[in-house]
Amino acid sequence: MTLDPTWLFVSLFPSGVGFVLFVYGKKQQRWTLLGFGVAFMVYPYFTQSIAALIAVGAGLGVALWAAIKAGW
Numbered sequence: 001m002t003l004d005p006t007w008l009f010v011s012l013f014p015s016g017v018g019f020v021l022f023v024y025g026k027k028q029q030r031w032t033l034l035g036f037g038v039a040f041m042v043y044p045y046f047t048q049s050i051a052a053l054i055a056v057g058a059g060l061g062v063a064l065w066a067a068i069k070a071g072w
Helices: 005-028 031-046 050-069
Strands: none
Touching: 005 031, 005 050, 031 050
8 A cells, every 4th residue: 555645635525524524423312424524534445546536525515415415
């Protein structure tokens, strides 16, 4: 596994968003936000490139928006 400095820097953003979602979801007792927070914190470990990191993050963001819009 190589640690590209750009990939490492870019992976801080979804992890930070995930941490905020996790803490907020735990405080508000909203399991949807808590679950997406964990997903945002964990998925950078499984992506190999910056493009995959951005694509999966955008997909999770759209899924989160759709889940909130649906009333979960």
